[in-house]
Each structure stands twice: as C-alpha cells, then as structure tokens.
Amino acid sequence: MSFNFLNPNLLWLLALALVPLLLHLFARTKPPVYEFSSVEFLRKIIRKTMRLKKPQDYLLLALRTLAVLALIGAFLRPLLFSQEKLSGLFQKKSLVAIVDASASMAYVEGAQTRFATACAETSELLSGLSARDQANIIWMKAEPESVFPDELASNLGYLKDQLRRASVTVERGSLDKSFALALELLAEAEGKKEICIVSDFQATAWEDFSPAVPEGVDLIHVRIGKREAGNRAIVDLSFEPSRPVVGEEIAVYAEIQNFSSEDVETTVFSEVGENRRSQNLSLPAGQRITTTFRHTVSSAGPTPIRISLTEDAFPADDQRMAVAEVRPYLRLAMIGEHDPDTARIWTRAAQALQWAVPEWVSPADLTTESVNGFDAVFWSGTPSEEALALFAAAGETLKFVLQPAPGDLPPSLFPDSTDSISVAKESSGDELYSISIADPDAELFELFRGDDHGDLDGLSGKDRLRLSNVPGGKSLLQFSDGSPALLEATPRRYLWLLPLSGEPGNFAGRVEFLPFFAEFLLSNRLTGVGVNQYIYEPGDPVLWEAPEPIGRDDLRLLGPDKEELEFQAAEGQQWMAQPFDRPGIFPWQLGDNPIGYSVVNFPPTESNLASLTREQTQDSASVAVEGGSEVRQLRDGIPLWPWLLAAAVCFFLLESGVTFWAARTP
Amino acid sequence: MAGHRYLRPEDIRKLQTFEFAPKALVEGYLQGRHRSRSRGSSIEFHEYREYTPGDDLKLIDWRVFARSDKHFLRTFEQETNLECHIFLDSSASMGFDGGSEISKLEYGSFFAAALSYLVVRYGDRVSLQTFDETIREYFPPGSTNTHLHRILGALERNTPGKETSVAEALMKAAPLLTRKGILVVVSDFFDNPADIFQALSPYLHRGFRVHLFHLLTPGELDLEQRGLTTYRDLETSTRLIAHPSALKERYKEAIEEHIGSLRQLAQRRSVDYSLHRTDSHFFRLFDKLIV
Structure with a gap:
C-alpha cells in the first residue's frame, strides 16, 4: 500500500497543522490579567473540574489538529495505491484483457449474464486508459482469438464496440492458449504491461491454472459472478451395448449432477429414436446420480439418443446427446x-x-x-x-x-x-x-x-x-x-x-x-457411445470419416435445425467442417439418408459454476479484484480527497459539539 | 465637620434625622440615655429586694425596716453611655471595587465615618480598629469631637493592606476592649466562617452585641462575563487562568454557600449578620443597626 500526491507542491501546507497547537499554547499563556479579591473559590472549583477540563482541552486540540490536517490533506489530493506493483500513474500502459467467453459465462446473474458483466467490466478497464495507452482483447474460448490479430492498438473505441457486440459461446475456455496469446501480444509492447483476465474463475477450470508470469508483466484477475451458482447438468451419457442390434434392449445411462447446495427435484427425459421415457429424480445437494433408461430399438440405422432435464437457470447443459448405430444383426x-x-x-x-x-x-x-x-x-x-x-x-x-x-x-x-x-x-x-x-x-x-x-x-x-x-x-x-x-x-x-x-x-x-x-x-458387450460417430464439444475442429468414398456433391452436413453447413474434403475419406458453435446432432447425409453423425455436447467442465474465492485467485504473481473500476483504482489510485474533506467536516462538527458540551457542563 | 472625605456634608445632613440607639441595652461608663441593668446607687429607683448576707448595708431602706421589720434593699437603674467598637477590614481584598464606583474599603469607610459621627453626636463612645491579618490601627473609645476627627483622619489615611484574617484580628483585639458594648465588624469575610465565629466567642461571652456587615461587590457575587482570564489574587498575588463563563455557575454556588454558612452560624450564635452590595448606598447598613 502506498500514497502519492497530485499536488505535492502544497506539502508545505502541512505546517499549518501546528496552528491549532500554537493557538492552544498561545491562548493558555496570554489571557488578560484581572485583579480579583480572592481566587480561593475559583481555585477550589477549578481543582474539582480540572480532571474533566484537561481531557477536554486535549480532545479539542486533537480534533482541531486533525481537522486542519484532513483539510490540508484534501488540498494535496492524495491517491491510495493498495497494490504497489500495479500503481502506474503517468506511465504508458499496454493492456491485454482476456475475456472469458466460455460456456459458464452464459449463466444469468441478476439481470444479465456473467459474460455481459465481464464485457462491461472490461469496458470500464479500457476507460481507465489514456490516448497513448494500447490494448487488445482476447476472447477466451476453445480456440482463443484476439480482436486485433497480432498487436496492441490505441483504438480503444473499437475494442469497446467489440465488447458491446460480443456474445458468449458454449465452448470451454482454453486457459493456456489464451495466456500464451496474451504474452505473445505483449512481447513487443512498450510501457507498463498488464494482463487482465476477466472471468468467473470456475473452480473446476482454474484450480490448477498457475501460469508463469514473466518479469515486467502484471497479472490481474477480475472476478465476475458469485461464489456459488445453483445448477444441475447431465454430465455424461453412455449406453450399452455400444452396437445394439434391432430388437435388442438398449440401456441408456445418464449421469446427472446437482452442483447447487440444495436438494433439487427434476424430471429426466430420455429419447431414443421414437421412444420417449421420463423419470422424476431427487438430486441431493452436490451429488451425482446415474439414472438408467431402457429402450428397445425396432429399426436398424443410426438412432439419436437424447437425454434432457427440466430446464433450469443455466439450460445449456440440460441435455446431452449420442447416436446409437443400430445394426440389423x-x-x-x-x-x-x-x-x-x-x-x-x-x-x-x-x-x-x-x-x-x-x-x-x-x-x-x-x-x-x-x-x-x-x-x-x-x-x-x-x-x-x-x-x-x-x-x-x-x-x-x-x-x-x-x-x-x-x-x-x-x-x-x-x-x-x-x-x-x-x-x-x-x-x-x-x-x-x-x-x-x-x-x-x-x-x-x-x-x-x-x-x-x-x-x-x-x-x-x-x-x-x-x-x-x-x-x-x-x-x-x-x-x-x-x-x-x-x-x-x-x-x-x-x-x-x-x-x-x-x-x-x-x-x-x-x-x-x-x-x-x-x-x-x-454378454459383456461394450458400453459406449456407439461407433462411426464423432463426439465433439463446441469449438472443437470437426473431422468426420465417411464409411465409403463419397463425392462432395453427394454429401450434405446439416445442423440441428436442418440448415446446411459448409464443409470441405480432408485427407482420404475424411471431411472437415467449421467448429460447431452449439450442442446438437449434426447428421452427415448422403442425399436424404444419414450415414453418420457428428454429435456436439456441452462441455461438462463448464457445468460446475462455482467460482474460486478471491484468496484462491490471488497469489504472489497475480492480484484479484472484483471489477474493472477496482483495477482502475489499483492502477490510478483511489482519490482520498473526498474522504479527507468529509473527515475535516466531521472533525469540525465534533469540535463544535465538544465545545458546546464543555460550555454547558458546569 | 466639613472637609473629611468619608463624612460629607450631605451625609451629615441626612444623619441629623437619624436617632442612634442600639437594639439592646448596654452598660455605660458615663451616664446617658441608655439604661443599664447594672444596679447602682444613683439615678432612678428600680425595685426593692430582700437582703441577703453580703449586700452593702448602705443600700438597706431603713424606713421599710421600720414599718415591716424586714431588711429590704433599694435598687436603682443606672443610665449609662454606649460604647460602639468598629472593626474595619482593611486587607487587600477590600480594595477590590468589582464593577462599583467605590471599593469595599471605601464603602466600609463611609459607613464607619457615619456611624462614628452618629455615636459621638449622641454622646456615646466609639472606637475604631483597622486590621488585615493583624491589627493595623486602633483608636480606643472616645466621645469627643477631637476623637471623631482622629477617627476620620485615620479612615482617610487607611489603604488596603495584606491578607485578610478576620478571626486573628478579632482574637487580638479582645483584650483591648475592657467594657462590653456594640461590636460592628465590616469586612468581606474571605476567611473561614467557623474560625470567625470562634474568634467572636469571647465577645459574645462577655455580652457584646455583635453586628457583622458583609460587603461584597457585584463582581464578587456574580463573575463578570469575560474571555479567558488570568485572575490575580489581590492578597496573595496568586495567578489563576480560567474561563469565567465555564466557572460562573459553580462560583455563584460557592459564594452563596459561603454566605449561607456565615448566615447560619450568625443565627445560631445570635449575631446580627447582613450582606451588602457595594452598589447600594451605605446608609442601608443603618437599617440593620438602628432601632
């Protein structure tokens, strides 16, 4: 913790703090002499009241001195820096803000999502920069990307505009890649280098993240969201046999976890082909439960399996999908x-x-x-x-x-x-x-x-x-x-x-x-998620291998809403598509017949919305704060003059009160 | 009588209308208007009393013996002159005027002069004693105009002295007063009340009629409004820094307690006590003294 003064040239005013003391001493020694017949009565009275009067005098002296000091302090305009290493007043700054755009940031807290809060806090961070400072933003997702491709820039208005337009993903965040990208951007930067990670700091994702922060780079963790957030999610799905046969019973296992600290009642729906089942479940707080649905498939071919929950405040992880390749024999x-x-x-x-x-x-x-x-x-x-x-x-x-x-x-x-x-x-x-x-x-x-x-x-x-x-x-x-x-x-x-x-x-x-x-x-058949299907998480690169050579014009890739998606040929019989941006079943079709599926499920690591505590996110290499404004305060200091002014007023009021009380006290 | 500072012509004119007589009978050395219970052989018949062994045989009324065959003595009441002893406190504190035109000593001097004049005018005897911590000047009782002039001259020369010790002065003066009479003490009584009345005991025991005139200025009864002040004691030169506004109420209580203590002791010992502000006319003191 350190102080700095915006008006250090007024430090000489501190000498005025002696004025009350001098007045006090002067007043004590220079009252006019008045000859009185006998001071014996006065002496007796004063002797009785001396015990009270002296503390009153000292209290008044202290209050007056403090009031003057506070007033002078206000004129000096001191700034408080609670984190000395972040204090960077008057220095050119290079800032890289890593904004967590992972799926957990879609959780709605209050009136907006964590991501919207993160964007607002980042905008606040940028507002604290001057025209000569430079900055960039990295969206932390499966494949992190920066707003300005390879460098920092002074166009803070554009960054703020991007923050307003940004939307959260359903991807997991790649911490290491984001941090490495930030260091890369800062490598050639000048001035005071800062990396601000604006995130909810999910415990499951961040617990073991301890990056090596190079010398000369300040790492600031800007925490978004509350410590706990109630959520329930389907965290795993499997079925057996992995390659069922027509007429065979499929056991679908869904693992459902309650991440909240309260017991929850919910309904689980299982959908295999045209079959639909549901179960009511009681999920104890913090527990994971495996529930089983049994379906009999009546037709051969790829059969979608979908497990879903009654929607909660964080619906993205309330369903999970797979495709069973049902064989005729x-x-x-x-x-x-x-x-x-x-x-x-x-x-x-x-x-x-x-x-x-x-x-x-x-x-x-x-x-x-x-x-x-x-x-x-x-x-x-x-x-x-x-x-x-x-x-x-x-x-x-x-x-x-x-x-x-x-x-x-x-x-x-x-x-x-x-x-x-x-x-x-x-x-x-x-x-x-x-x-x-x-x-x-x-x-x-x-x-x-x-x-x-x-x-x-x-x-x-x-x-x-x-x-x-x-x-x-x-x-x-x-x-x-x-x-x-x-x-x-x-x-x-x-x-x-x-x-x-x-x-x-x-x-x-x-x-x-x-x-x-x-x-x-x-017996002893393999439990699994089927064959000839590909399970992804949003943001993963998509690669699918056709069972047989197929021409580009014959193959179609459809989205969950039956929209056609772009793809291109890769090696051999493999096809490559852009990373899917949402969970769902994406069929690869030969004409109108699905011949394979790419299944995208919500990343289970993003379901536990519990965040690290401030103490857990702060270590010797980093500083944890609760918002962008706090970063500005850490960097630019907290102006103390309003507090000092208020303190001066309080001291003067107290002094008046004590004086009034002393005058009324016999 | 003209030319004396403390006995002004206008005061003399006013005093012509005063008839001075003490409230009590006193024993006088000279024959005068004041009756004495001392039985004697002169003047007016008082009563017959049966003889008891040891009585003077000259007082036996033989005519009564002839008629009744019993021995009766004739007793008489003597008319005697009055002795008034004035004790004027002349300590340094009496020099304090405290917002009045004159100091307490001057005020007391006016009263002492007027009283002396009145006593001498009626042929009675007056004595004056000025004191501070000890007796400064003493004029034995006298009833002549020359004696009065000496007293008036002494009052004019008198200045405030040292510390007050009413009790000590009274004790030292007791042997000087050979005959009982009226004792008039004029002082600000900045002394311990108990000590004062202990010193008065011999006088009271001897039959003196005691009048205490307590003189205080308005500024002593109620502290003047002023800022932080260094109070310097006129008697001890002790300095004390205080804010009168902070002490005003407590001071008033203290001085009233002192006055109350004097008044209570006076009542208990049958002593006439009266408090007088120096901003009132000194003639008002006679209200407490003269019938």
Whole structure:
C-alpha cells in the first residue's frame, strides 16, 4: 500500500497543522490579567473540574489538529495505491484483457449474464486508459482469438464496440492458449504491461491454472459472478451395448449432477429414436446420480439418443446427446483352421439365432476394414501375430474367441505373462471330464439362474484342451480339476477350451447350448457411445470419416435445425467442417439418408459454476479484484480527497459539539 | 465637620434625622440615655429586694425596716453611655471595587465615618480598629469631637493592606476592649466562617452585641462575563487562568454557600449578620443597626 500526491507542491501546507497547537499554547499563556479579591473559590472549583477540563482541552486540540490536517490533506489530493506493483500513474500502459467467453459465462446473474458483466467490466478497464495507452482483447474460448490479430492498438473505441457486440459461446475456455496469446501480444509492447483476465474463475477450470508470469508483466484477475451458482447438468451419457442390434434392449445411462447446495427435484427425459421415457429424480445437494433408461430399438440405422432435464437457470447443459448405430444383426467371423467341427457348431448355433449372421472367413482375407465390420471372431486354430494385431486395432468392440490348436500360444494373447504358454489336448479315457460354472455371478450365467432355460450343471466331455499354466484372466467354466474350460484371458478375449463334440458329454447336443451361445454373444458387450460417430464439444475442429468414398456433391452436413453447413474434403475419406458453435446432432447425409453423425455436447467442465474465492485467485504473481473500476483504482489510485474533506467536516462538527458540551457542563 | 472625605456634608445632613440607639441595652461608663441593668446607687429607683448576707448595708431602706421589720434593699437603674467598637477590614481584598464606583474599603469607610459621627453626636463612645491579618490601627473609645476627627483622619489615611484574617484580628483585639458594648465588624469575610465565629466567642461571652456587615461587590457575587482570564489574587498575588463563563455557575454556588454558612452560624450564635452590595448606598447598613 502506498500514497502519492497530485499536488505535492502544497506539502508545505502541512505546517499549518501546528496552528491549532500554537493557538492552544498561545491562548493558555496570554489571557488578560484581572485583579480579583480572592481566587480561593475559583481555585477550589477549578481543582474539582480540572480532571474533566484537561481531557477536554486535549480532545479539542486533537480534533482541531486533525481537522486542519484532513483539510490540508484534501488540498494535496492524495491517491491510495493498495497494490504497489500495479500503481502506474503517468506511465504508458499496454493492456491485454482476456475475456472469458466460455460456456459458464452464459449463466444469468441478476439481470444479465456473467459474460455481459465481464464485457462491461472490461469496458470500464479500457476507460481507465489514456490516448497513448494500447490494448487488445482476447476472447477466451476453445480456440482463443484476439480482436486485433497480432498487436496492441490505441483504438480503444473499437475494442469497446467489440465488447458491446460480443456474445458468449458454449465452448470451454482454453486457459493456456489464451495466456500464451496474451504474452505473445505483449512481447513487443512498450510501457507498463498488464494482463487482465476477466472471468468467473470456475473452480473446476482454474484450480490448477498457475501460469508463469514473466518479469515486467502484471497479472490481474477480475472476478465476475458469485461464489456459488445453483445448477444441475447431465454430465455424461453412455449406453450399452455400444452396437445394439434391432430388437435388442438398449440401456441408456445418464449421469446427472446437482452442483447447487440444495436438494433439487427434476424430471429426466430420455429419447431414443421414437421412444420417449421420463423419470422424476431427487438430486441431493452436490451429488451425482446415474439414472438408467431402457429402450428397445425396432429399426436398424443410426438412432439419436437424447437425454434432457427440466430446464433450469443455466439450460445449456440440460441435455446431452449420442447416436446409437443400430445394426440389423451381429456379424460373426468363423475361422475353422484347426477344428472345423467346433467352427461348424458355432456356425450352426449362430445361424439358429435370427440376429446373428456367421460368415466363414479365411485368415488370409482379414483386413482392418473387414475386421471392423465384425462383432465377433470365432477362431479355431492358432492366429498369427498379424491377425492378433488386427484384432487389437479393432479395439474392445470386437469379441475374439479362440479355440487354440495344441502347441505354443502367441505371446500377445497374454501380454502380462512373461512365461510361454502352451496348450495340449487331453483325453479323459473312460471317465468324462465334468465341467462346472466357475463364476456363478458372471453375467453370462444370469439366464440359467432360473429353470426356464435349462441347467448347466452336469456338463461333461471326453476331450479337452489344457493350458500349461494359467497366467491370469477369469475362468467362466472349469473342469473338475480346476483347469479352465472357458477363460476370459483379457477383456473380451476368450479361450474356448471345452469340447463341443464327441460322445458322451456333447455340450453342443444339449438344449442349454443355444441359449448359452446366445448369451455368450450378447454378454459383456461394450458400453459406449456407439461407433462411426464423432463426439465433439463446441469449438472443437470437426473431422468426420465417411464409411465409403463419397463425392462432395453427394454429401450434405446439416445442423440441428436442418440448415446446411459448409464443409470441405480432408485427407482420404475424411471431411472437415467449421467448429460447431452449439450442442446438437449434426447428421452427415448422403442425399436424404444419414450415414453418420457428428454429435456436439456441452462441455461438462463448464457445468460446475462455482467460482474460486478471491484468496484462491490471488497469489504472489497475480492480484484479484472484483471489477474493472477496482483495477482502475489499483492502477490510478483511489482519490482520498473526498474522504479527507468529509473527515475535516466531521472533525469540525465534533469540535463544535465538544465545545458546546464543555460550555454547558458546569 | 466639613472637609473629611468619608463624612460629607450631605451625609451629615441626612444623619441629623437619624436617632442612634442600639437594639439592646448596654452598660455605660458615663451616664446617658441608655439604661443599664447594672444596679447602682444613683439615678432612678428600680425595685426593692430582700437582703441577703453580703449586700452593702448602705443600700438597706431603713424606713421599710421600720414599718415591716424586714431588711429590704433599694435598687436603682443606672443610665449609662454606649460604647460602639468598629472593626474595619482593611486587607487587600477590600480594595477590590468589582464593577462599583467605590471599593469595599471605601464603602466600609463611609459607613464607619457615619456611624462614628452618629455615636459621638449622641454622646456615646466609639472606637475604631483597622486590621488585615493583624491589627493595623486602633483608636480606643472616645466621645469627643477631637476623637471623631482622629477617627476620620485615620479612615482617610487607611489603604488596603495584606491578607485578610478576620478571626486573628478579632482574637487580638479582645483584650483591648475592657467594657462590653456594640461590636460592628465590616469586612468581606474571605476567611473561614467557623474560625470567625470562634474568634467572636469571647465577645459574645462577655455580652457584646455583635453586628457583622458583609460587603461584597457585584463582581464578587456574580463573575463578570469575560474571555479567558488570568485572575490575580489581590492578597496573595496568586495567578489563576480560567474561563469565567465555564466557572460562573459553580462560583455563584460557592459564594452563596459561603454566605449561607456565615448566615447560619450568625443565627445560631445570635449575631446580627447582613450582606451588602457595594452598589447600594451605605446608609442601608443603618437599617440593620438602628432601632
């Protein structure tokens, strides 16, 4: 904290502060002498009142001196600088204002949004600059941009005009990029350099932001908005299976969070295709709740999924979208290299199911595209490392079931194991191998917990495949000696070690086999947001890959309101569009048929509107203030003369009061 | 009588109409108009009284003895002259005029001169004593014009002296007064009331009729309005800086308390006490003295 005087040449007036003291002393020593008959009575009276009178005198002296000092102080026109390092009176200034235009700034507080307040405060900041100062504004959003492209300028009127015209985005703010841009703009600037960040300082976004402020640059945080702002939002959406089949039930999971400090009642709506459901929810304060909707899809093709809430004060995050690619059937690849019988049994079982189509594939024909088209690959034999690499690239959406041929297994099947693992074929002789459920709680066996679909107890077989050692994974079925019969080696990668053919104990001949096989296909399917769709946040660069080569003239990109949007070709079959500026489902259409979707959802990091406290936003490298006017005060100082004038008046009034009181006090 | 400062011709003319007589009977050395209870052999028969051993045999009325065979004594009332003792405070504080045309000492001197004249005029005896902290001048009782001239001359020469000590002066003067009479004390009484009345006790015990004339100027009864002032005590030269407006009320209370204390003690001891402002005519003092 420091002071400066606008009229330092009047400092000599401070000597006048001695006037009351001199008057006091003079008045005490120079009263006229009056000869009186006896002062004894006066002496007694004064002795009684002396205790009171002396403090009165000192009080009056103090009040008069303070009044004179305050009056002189007012003439000196002092300025108070509460932050010394920001004091920059009479200095040329270069200011970069980073205005937070992220989605959270759209929250309405009072009569206007936080963003409108931020623009007003920034305008106030600019008003504090003189004609020789320079400034620029950076809009902080996903891709920050400055008003003047590469430099600062003195045209403050244009900046203010831009502030009046600006609108908030639904994007997340990129703090690092904005700050880096500000430093870049200030690199060549002259005079006193300042970066003013005008933001609501959302706790979730700003908590870990601690930029390195170069020497000679002052960082000022101008806080907008209140500490808390009640809001509820859908912060996540997923569904399973990720690639549903027509007629299959889709479970839609919506995570809803109440960011306020009060319990809230709300209604959640789920819309999948033409199906619509709703639930009433009670959201405890500050809690996140996952709610589930189950829909059955009746037609194949891309199906929009939309979860929404009853609108609140901040409606932008009250909905979330996805697109489910509903497939007409599951495509299964069958490879019978080693044991064609088993592969045929798998094929026959799949053929018995209406929603699965098996296809015999030669290992040599496997490509990335062909693998991506399958939901599961059933392989009897020993796959090459190349084939396994293809499956790995396809990700967990692909279920891979391997009945290994005797011999060493490819190491990539068990990436966590350092030992080589082999498999051997064993025959039980006269006594069959009994097979039992190893993990009764597994989803796979849920169907058999009742009696409607048979009983898996009593399974047996004559031959079996036995691993040299079990490196890990999860046994689903096991032989009586504990050796796994069906092992999930890694997620969605299975080793099929149980016999399906041979007498007695032919599992494939039992009535339970078909439901078991169907459950095996449907269980443990990937939860997700579908395939061949692209999830973005507003402001993200949009890139979409067509499933097949399409001409530019045949392809259309539509907005949520069915308006046509511009796009252009990128590499290969990829297409590029301008960043979407709002949440919604943006279909890519071939003629009138959607062939893909770009889904834009509200950035979940922007939903928590709670701000950092002033103390949290201020550190050794920065100063936190509550408004643009406060920045001006910090920079230009707070004029104290009105206060001093008021103080002088108060002191004089007090002095009069004390004098009046003293005169009336006997 | 012309030519004396404190006994002006116009005052003498006014005094011609005054008949001076004390309120009480006093014992006189010379025969005069004032009756005394002292029983004696002269003048007027008073009453018969039965003889008691030790009485003077010359006073026995043998005619009564012849008729009644009892011894009765004839008693007489003596007509005697009056002695008036004037005590004039001449301390420095008496020199204060306090807004009046004359000081308290001058005012008291006028009164003392007039009273002396009146006493001598009726053939009575008057004494004068001026004092401050001690007796400054003493004129024994006398009833001649020469004595009166001496008193008047002494009054003219008299100037304010030092500090007041009424009590001490009274105590020192007591042996000087051989006969009881009227004691007139003229002072501003800036002394402790209890001490004053303790000093008066011998006089009262001896049968003196005591009159206290308390002289104060208007400025002493009520502090004058003035700014911050250095008060200098006329007697002790003590300086005191004060704002009269701040002390006015308290001073008034204090002086009234002092006066009240004097008045209360006087009433209790059967002493005549009266307060007089110096802006009133000194003849008013006779109202308290003369029947």
